[in-house]
Amino acid sequence: MSLQSKQALLEFVERTVRETPVTDIHTHLFAESFGELLLWGVDELLTYHYLIAEMFRYKPDLTYDTFWSMTKREQADLIWQTLFIEHSPYSEACRGVVTVLNRLGFDLSERDLGKYREYFSRVSAGDYIDRVLDTAKIKTVVMTNDPFDASELPTWEAGHGLDDPRFQAALRIDPLLNAWDATWPRLKEQGFDVSADMSGRTMDEIRRFLQSWISRMNPLYLAVSLPNDFAYPENSARGRIIDECIIPVTREADIPFAMMIGVKRQVNPSLRSAGDSVGKSDIGAVETIVSRYQDNKFLVTMLSRENQHELAVTARKNRNLLVFGCWWFLNNPSLIEEITRMRLELLGGSVIPQHSDCRILDQLIYKWDHSRSIIAKVLCDKYGDLFDSGWRLEEEEIRRDVADLLGGAFWTFIGRQDPAQG
Template sequence: MPDLATSNPTQFRILVCAVCTLLARMVNGDGMLNLLQEMHDESGVYSKGGFGLDCAYLVDGLDYPGSPDDTQPLHYRPSPIPETSNILTTDIGIDPKVIESLVFAEVSSAHAIDLHTHLLPPSHGPLCLWGIDELLTYHYLVAEYFITAPASMSPEVFYALDKKKQADIIWKALFLDRLPVSEACRGIVTTLKAFGLGEQLKTRDLDAVREYYESFRSKDLEGAEKFSAKVFECAGVRYAIMTNIPFDANEAKYWRPKRKEYPDQFRSALRVDPLLAGDRETIEKALRASGYEVTLEGARKYLRDWCDTMKPEYMMASTPHNFVLSETKGTLSGIVKTGVNPDALRQPFAFVGTSGVGCNPDCDPEEENTASIIDENSDFLSEVLMKICEERDLPVALKIGAHRGVNPELLSAGDGVVAFADTSVLARLCSRFPKVRFLATFLSKNNQHEACVLASKFRNLHIYGCWWFCNNPSIITEITTMRVEMLGSAFTAQHSDARVLDQLIYKWSHSRAVIAKVLSKEFTKLVISGWSLTRGELRREVERLFGGSYEEFMAKSLK
C-alpha cells in the first residue's frame, strides 16, 4: 500500500475515497449484505461492472483532488449512494465545507433534462450536427473570429469556403494565435478533453482530433448513433427537447409521410411563430400548400395533425425585445398582409423573420429579420393556438428578446442585440389564458428580476435557463442566485440551447460547476439559519433544479 501511495498517488486517492464511501454506508446502517446484493444485481452504480467495478465509480464527490471549484468543469458521474441508502436520511450538519462537498456531489450526479435545444437526432441525417468542424464553425465562434479578422476576410469570402476550411481558419485565429479563453472557445477545450483528447490539445493537432471523429463517421448512421449515446451519457442528460419546424421542407421529410424513429433521448417541440404573431399570409400559404381549408377550423386541424405527427412536449416561439400585446382581444379587421418570400420559408427558422410586422404599429418597418411579434388581436392566437393548447393540454414556450439580423453579413452569427423587453406582455398572456401553461426565458439580464416576480404571481408560468448571451458563468451565477432567493426550487436552472451535439458536454459541465457553487452558499445559509437538512432533501432540490421542477410543472394540468 505505501508503494501505491508513492508510485501512483492519484490511484491511491481514488482507492481511499472508494473505501471511505463503502465504510460510510455501513456505518449508517446500509449493511455489508445489502452492498454485496447491489454488486451481485449490478444495480445503480454497479451496472458499470458489478463486483469488478472500477473504484473510481465509488468515489462520492469530485473526480478531481482538492476542494470544490467552479472554475473546473463539473462532469456528470453516477452517484455511489443509491436512493435506498440510509445516508440520505442523515442530517448533514452545519459545516460549510461538508455542505459544499455534498452539493457538488449531488449536482454532478443529477440527470439533467435539457428542456430547449436545436438538436436533431442521427436519423435526421445531415440535420444532426456533430464533430469538431461543426463546433469550430458554430456562430458564437464565427462572430468572435470576425472581431479581429483581417480586412481581406469578409463574411462573404468566409462563407464561400467549405466548412473544413472555415474550421481551419477559426482554429488558427482563436486557438493558436490567441488563447481560447472565451466561454465558447473554452467549451471546445472542455469537450475534447472529456473525449480523452488531451494529448491532441497539448500538441494543437486539429487533424488528429478529426481522426477521432472519423472513427465514428466512417460507420455512417451506426457511428452517429453510437456517438450520440456517448455524448448523452457523458453529459448526464436524460433527454433533450428539440426545436422542430414542420414548415421547413428539409426537416418535414423526416416526419412525413412516415415519421423517422429516434431514441427516447430526443423529444420534440413544435415551433408556432406564425400563429403567435397572427401572420395571416404565412398561415394561409401553409394551409393551401398542405391541402387544408383556409379557415380557423382548417388551421386548427393543421395544428392538430402536426401534434399527432410530432407528439411535442410543448409549442414554442421566439419573440423580440419590443413585442407588444394589446390589452383587449379586438378583431382581425385592419390587419395588413405582408409579403412572404416562398424560398425563405424553406430555410430553418424561417418564421423568425416572416412574422406579420404589419400587424404591429410599434414595430420598426426596417426590422425585417426580427423574431415573431405576438398579436393578441388575431384569432389565430386565441382561436387556434390557445384552443389547441387547451385541448391538448400543451404549454407554450417563449424565448423573449431575440433580435435577428443585427449584422446580416454574418448570417446566423450576426443575430442578437440584447435589449430590455416589456415583461407585461407575458403577464397578460398568463392572465388571459389561465388554462394554458407558459415556459419563458429572457435574453436580457435586465429582465431576470421581473421574470422572477411574474413567476411568483402566475401558477401557469415556469421560468427556465440562462439563454444565449446570458449563458456565461458570471451571469449564470447572478441569475441563479436571484432565482433561488425568490423562487426556491420552482424553476429550471439551465438549458443548453445546443445546436451541435457535442456542445451538451461543455454546456452542462460548465453550468453544473457554477450552479453547484451557488447552491452551496444558499443551502449553507439555510442550515446556519437553523434548518436541519438531510442529504436526501438536498438531492431532491438539486434534481428539481435540473429538470424535476419542469416535469412537475408539465404534470400540473390546469384544464
C-alpha cells in the same frame, strides 16, 4: 442521512449536482433518425455561429462572401487559427470547445486539429450519441421541431421522429407568428384553406394545422421566439393567432406555450445565423397573457439581462408561468450565476435554471459542465446559509431538490412522466 458538518454538506451538494441526470428542455439537436440534421464533431463545433461572430471581430479585412464560400473544413481551420492559436480561447464559446476536447480525452498540448478530426472520422453517430449523453449525464433532450422545415418532414412522415425516447419533440412555430404574410401561402401548399386577410376558414384551418402536428410529434410544448418589441394584446396577425389558435389548441392538448422573448433578428444579415441580437422587452406583455389565460401553462425565457428580475417576480404572481434557462447571450458564467442566484432567492426550486440551446451534440458536454458548476456554487451558498441558521438537511432532501432543478420541475409542470424514468 442528515449532513451534520458544513463541509460534508457542501461536498454532497457538489457531487449531487455533478451526478444528477439532466432533462435539457431546449436544444437544436436531433435524434439519429433525422440523419444529417444532427450536427456533431470538431468541424461543427468550431463553426458554431457564436464562434463565427467572434472570429470576424479579429478579421477586419475578411469579406463575408469569402468566408461563406469556404468549405466547412476551411472555415473551421480559419476559426481554430484565429480564436485558438492567434488568441487565447477564454470567451465562453471558445472555452466550451476546450472543455469538450479535454473531456473527450484529447491531448490539448499539441493543438493538432488533424488528430481531433481523425477520431471523429472513425466514430459512428449512434456510438457518439451514447458517449456524449453518458459523459454529460443527460437523460432526455428536447429537440426544436419546425413543421415548415422540409428537411425534417421525411423523418416525421416515415413515423421515425420519436424512435429514440431520449429525444423528445417541441413544436416550434416561428414563421406562423412572426411572418404571416410569408407563411400563409406555405400553409395553403400543405392543403390548409387559409387566406392572407385571415377571413373565412383561416382560423379553423390554423387550428387544424397545429392539431395535426401535435398528434404527429406529441410535443412536450409548443414554442416560439419573439422579437424584443413583442406586444400583447395586439391588433395584428400574431395577436389574433395567439388568442384564437395557440391558446385554445395548447389548452386542449394540455401542453405549455413556450415564449422566448427578446430577439432582434438579423441586425447584421451578412453574418447569417450569427447576425441576431438582443433587445429589452416589455414584461407587461407576459403579465397580461399569463393572467388572462390562467388555465393555460406558459414556459418563458427572456433574452435581455434587464428583464430577468421582473420575469421572476411575474412568476411569483402566476403559478401557470414557469421561467426557464439563461438563454443565448445570457449563457455566460457571470450572468448565469447572477440570474440563478436571484431566481432561487425569489422562486425557490420552482424554476428551470438552465437549458443548453446546443446546436451541436458535443456541446452538451461543455454547456452542462459549466452550468452544473455554477448551479452547485449557488446551491452551496443557499444550503450553507440554511446550515448557519440551524437547518440540517438530509441527503435525500438534497437529491430531491437537485433532481427537480435539473428536470423534475419541468415534468411536474407539464404533467407528464419523464420517459427516462421508465
